[in-house]
Amino acid sequence: MKRTAFFISDGTGITAETLGNSLLSQFDGIQFNKVTLPYIDTLEKAHAVALQINAAVEADQVRPIILDTIVNDEIRNYIAQCNGMMIDVFATFLKPLEKELGVHSNYTVGKTHAIQQMHLYKNRIESVNFAIDNDDGARTQQYDRADIILVGVSRSGKTPSCLYMALQYGIRAANYPFTEEDLSLKSLPACLEAHRSKLYGLTIDPFQLAAIRHERRPNSRYASLDQCTLEVRTIERLFRQERLPCINTTTFSVEEIATRIISEAKLVRQP
Amino acid sequence: MKRTAFFISDGTGITAETLGNSLLSQFDGIQFNKVTLPYIDTLEKAHAVALQINAAVEADQVRPIILDTIVNDEIRNYIAQCNGMMIDVFATFLKPLEKELGVHSNYTVGKTHAIQQMHLYKNRIESVNFAIDNDDGARTQQYDRADIILVGVSRSGKTPSCLYMALQYGIRAANYPFTEEDLSLKSLPACLEAHRSKLYGLTIDPFQLAAIRHERRPNSRYASLDQCTLEVRTIERLFRQERLPCINTTTFSVEEIATRIISEAKLVRQP
Numbered sequence: 272m273k274r275t276a277f278f279i280s281d282g283t284g285i286t287a288e289t290l291g292n293s294l295l296s297q298f299d300g301i302q303f304n305k306v307t308l309p310y311i312d313t314l315e316k317a318h319a320v321a322l323q324i325n326a327a328v329e330a331d332q333v334r335p336i337i338l339d340t341i342v343n344d345e346i347r348n349y350i351a352q353c354n355g356m357m358i359d360v361f362a363t364f365l366k367p368l369e370k371e372l373g374v375h376s377n378y379t380v381g382k383t384h385a386i387q388q389m390h391l392y393k394n395r396i397e398s399v400n401f402a403i404d405n406d407d408g409a410r411t412q413q414y415d416r417a418d419i420i421l422v423g424v425s426r427s428g429k430t431p432s433c434l435y436m437a438l439q440y441g442i443r444a445a446n447y448p449f450t451e452e453d454l455s456l457k458s459l460p461a462c463l464e465a466h467r468s469k470l471y472g473l474t475i476d477p478f479q480l481a482a483i484r485h486e487r488r489p490n491s492r493y494a495s496l497d498q499c500t501l502e503v504r505t506i507e508r509l510f511r512q513e514r515l516p517c518i519n520t521t522t523f524s525v526e527e528i529a530t531r532i533i534s535e536a537k538l539v540r541q542p
Numbered sequence: 543m544k545r546t547a548f549f550i551s552d553g554t555g556i557t558a559e560t561l562g563n564s565l566l567s568q569f570d571g572i573q574f575n576k577v578t579l580p581y582i583d584t585l586e587k588a589h590a591v592a593l594q595i596n597a598a599v600e601a602d603q604v605r606p607i608i609l610d611t612i613v614n615d616e617i618r619n620y621i622a623q624c625n626g627m628m629i630d631v632f633a634t635f636l637k638p639l640e641k642e643l644g645v646h647s648n649y650t651v652g653k654t655h656a657i658q659q660m661h662l663y664k665n666r667i668e669s670v671n672f673a674i675d676n677d678d679g680a681r682t683q684q685y686d687r688a689d690i691i692l693v694g695v696s697r698s699g700k701t702p703s704c705l706y707m708a709l710q711y712g713i714r715a716a717n718y719p720f721t722e723e724d725l726s727l728k729s730l731p732a733c734l735e736a737h738r739s740k741l742y743g744l745t746i747d748p749f750q751l752a753a754i755r756h757e758r759r760p761n762s763r764y765a766s767l768d769q770c771t772l773e774v775r776t777i778e779r780l781f782r783q784e785r786l787p788c789i790n791t792t793t794f795s796v797e798e799i800a801t802r803i804i805s806e807a808k809l810v811r812q813p
Contacts, residue, residue, distance in 0.1 A: 274643070283801040286564040288811070293557040293611060293654040294635055297647035307811050309801050336642070340564060356642045364565055364629055371607070371627045372545070376568035383564040384797035392795060399702045403677070431670045434705055438796070524663060525709070526655035530554040530580050540559070540578055
């Protein structure tokens with residue numbers, strides 16, 4: 272069975288989409304056709320949305336799921352007239368929150384992902400620049416400004432994890448890839464030794480590592496299972512020997528890797 | 543008045559946090575102390591959370607907001623006994639969804655941000671690598687694989703926007719910074735002309751550009767208001783002349799820039 276699910280917002284649509292994906296992920300057996308419709312902030316746009324919803328009803332022969340985070344009552348009511356199962360997030364939760372907090376909400380469109388506190392936003396963008404500047408061990412002299420330094424062999428998931436931590440949480444994450452030369456040392460490189468308390472190890476199943484590397488450099492020694500197995504074994508031994516905290520990234524998404532490291536290393540998620 | 547708000551999950555906490563930030567952003571006057579508690583997946587951890595909630599009640603002298611996306615009933619009920627205003631996302635929405643869809647939900651922990659479809663996940667990570675490989679015009683020969691190419695002067699917001707599109711939506715976004723030499727051409731560089739349909743312009747207020755550049759290279763000609771004004775005027779004229787779509791990033795967050803471009807350029811948000 273196939274169902275269309277609309278995630279509709281007068282802002283970026285990120286909240287509607289995140290919550291919608293979360294709820295629908297609890298229904299494994301059903302195939303959803305997910306459609307995010309952001310910036311629906313006029314009745315004219317709402318009218319176009321209504322036509323799209325009607326077309327989905329026609330095509331699926333079943334009413335769609337409609338999850339919205341629209342603040343404006345008029346626009347929301349217009350869309351609520353469509354034939355769909357409405358999950359109306361703000362209508363459901365804002366009233367009880369108003370009562371609890373003893374104040375009226377602003378009913379201001381697009382607040383969630385707008386820049387609210389400039390210094391926090393600037394910190395996030397700075398952190399993205401920091402992650403790029405300190406990617407792949409290019410510059411180690413900025414490590415004293417890092418909140419965390421991810422270490423691991425090439426292609427174990429360091430770069431996307433650093434970028435996610437920076438973009439979402441304003442965390443300054445550097446990363447250092449262990450080269451064959453580093454691995455032959457059987458101890459921490461000097462540039463890392465000085466920042467031992469910030470180090471966090473990433474490891475990965477050698478088969479998966481070989482598959483990932485194979486896509487980058489097909490049929491190379493770098494991508495061979497022998498080489499990957501050797502590197503992973505060596506670095507895992509080093510992590511144990513140096514008592515570094517470490518995470519196996521094999522089955523984890525970048526969101527899971529990042530939030531687990533943040534949680535374990537007791538870093539602060541900045542809004 | 544200050545209120546503590548807990549965002550609690552047995553997974554990454556991203557959904558709880560996103561929804562919580564969204565709801566609370568509608569209450570401007572109140573200062574919230576937001577605490578995200580991810581991976582609360584045992585009764586033991588729930589007990590520690592309960593202690594933390596009790597401490598907040600004591601400190602604030604008012605009960606906190608507790609927004610949770612905990613799937614496990616036992617853990618959720620344990621936390622629901624605390625003195626707080628519970629916003630129970632799954633309990634509120636899963637039952638009606640079950641009824642609508644005619645099936646039971648899985649009640650599986652941590653589904654939202656887990657890797658669900660490997661090919662989609664791999665595409666996201668590939669897109670992150672693509673964004674990094676094609677950052678700052680370093681390699682233009684991969685532009686035929688790009689979904690979009692952001693163009694603009696240095697520090698107008700291209701790199702974070704590309705990374706956000708890649709990480710969140712698996713979109714292959716390259717970026718090309720216009721140098722002074724490019725700007726003196728008064729036409730598109732040849733490497734861009736061939737991919738005209740993929741180009742999207744970014745512009746920014748010269749004062750803000752000067753402030754951003756000043757943090758990178760203080761007191762340089764590069765950061766001077768004269769230079770920034772000249773560059774912005776020249777590139778805006780070029781965007782008009784070449785009829786390129788364009789967005790002014792001055793007041794927008796990276797989420798807003800990315801989702802607006804995706805929407806305008808009719809790119810597909812991949813889950």
